Amino acid sequence: MLLKVKNLSKSFNTRKKKITAVDNLSFEIPEGKITAFLGFNGAGKTTSLKAILNLLVPDKGEIYFDDKLLKDDFTPLLKQTGVVLESARNIFFALTPIENFAYWGGQRGLDKQTARRNGLELLEKFNLSSKKDTVIFKLSRGMQQIIAICCALIARPKFLILDEPTLGLDIEAVKTMEKILQVLASENVTILLTTHELAFAQKVADQILLIKKGRLIYSGTKNECLAKFNQEKIFTVKFLHPLSDKQEIGLKTISKVVLLADKTYEVTLFDKKSQGQLLQRLAQLELVDIKTKSKSLNDVVDFYMKEGNSYDDTQSGISA
Ligand SMILES: Nc1ncnc2c1ncn2[C@@H]1O[C@H](COP(=O)(O)OP(=O)(O)OP(=O)(O)O)[C@@H](O)[C@H]1O
Ligand SMILES: [Mg+2]
Known part of the structure; x- marks a missing residue:
């Protein structure tokens, strides 16, 4: 397993009340696969990702990367991980793709030439070479998202975390995103993504993680999960x-x-x-x-999101 999350919990104390965002969550991410992390708004997905990336400190829980427990030092994970959190904000909108590559490559310890070469290679792979010198804010939303992913991939990480990569993308751009992710997975990049677009998740994901109110309610391969429902x-x-x-x-x-x-x-x-x-x-x-x-991932999520339905209910056949 590339990543293991064990008994992760995180609460936020707001002025009015305590919010349990993540509640004793455990899951595993296998290498070279695409895992879709699903759950309603506020289910705790982004909070979990931030804990994995050491962007916030959980109340409890452990993160293992490459079977090693990460304590105070997350460098082994961070060095090998590319991240695009919500809304492609990991890039500079006033710079061009090439300038972004040079900057973000530099952050990752690459010299300018290597960053440029890696970036151009990525642009070519994703059919965006013609935009290499166009400032980001002049690009479409879908193109910006792809450039953000290129920046996250600049130092060729083996793990890629994408928080809602299809947000605001049209049908064509979503299809491009599907292809891009499949190409990356075929090159053995492990991908963990969140999405609310279940048709997209059904297309790209090998593994499904479903959470509700911070708790894991389903984890397994997509094929197993759909077979059970069909x-x-x-x-x-x-x-x-x-x-x-x-x-x-x-x-x-x-x-x-x-x-x-x-x-x-x-x-x-x-x-x-x-x-x-x-x-x-x-x-x-x-x-x-x-x-x-045939039942789709949408039916699966509908079923689990209903009060009282659990993984075990699927063993005896589904009537949902
Ligand atoms: N910094 C914070 N302070 C207080 N509450 C927070 C904070 N961050 C998240 N929360 C709360 O934690 C819960 C989980 O939020 P989180 O952003 O992890 O959900 P999510 O699954 O990513 O949702 P979405 O699908 O809308 O992105 C929510 O109730 C949210 O309001
Ligand atoms: Mg979120």
Whole structure:
């Protein structure tokens, strides 16, 4: 494991009350994978990231990097980590990308030439070479975000932390971001990101961490998590005519049939093994359209966010 967080807690004392932002949180980040850290506004994601980066001191808890416990000195982690916190504020907006690379590379101990070379390489990789001499505030929001990531990557860190990398990005820019992150992961950069865009998380993440009110409520691989939620085989079927009673009874011997709208039904197999049988029966009817319905990360998050639902509930099959 590249990073291990153990029993992390952090409260803030405000004038009115004590806020428990992070509550005994433990999780692990495997090397070379993309982990999506999910949770509602105020769940404690940014606070956890700041504790990992030693930007705030937790009330309790331990951070291990490369299996070594970090105590007062976080240099081993900080040296190997690139960070973009919310809103790309880790770059100078009045400077150009190249000037930013020289500055941030310098901060990381690189000489100007190396910083420039690394930066240009990154710009090329992310198709932004033409903007190397344009001041940041003249670039689009998506481009600024990419330059911020380039600056975070300037010294080729093995760990990249991104707090809401898709904030304010349009669909095309989000797609670019997906590609960029996948390229980085394929080069064995470990990525921990927060996002509220679950479709984006579903595309890029290998691992999911879900927190609610500072507590971990789910952690596991995305594939496992989606598989658990897709144990049932569900079809949405549209027929040319409404089903007759006889036709409906025929389907109901092997599936649950629910009328969704005029001539459109949701058909859920009682047993996945009878899929062939169901398709045969459907083929004898006049079909207009048939789609498999699968649960998404959105359904997963909805399920866990409901009061009282926990990881164990998924073991016995999902009815959510
Ligand atoms: N410096 C601070 N002083 C007081 N309270 C704070 C401070 N920083 C965070 N909090 C509180 O801690 C809780 C967790 O905040 P945090 O920023 O970690 O949430 P988040 O999961 O990153 O949310 P979002 O998705 O909105 O970014 C919130 O209730 C927030 O108000
Ligand atoms: Mg946050």
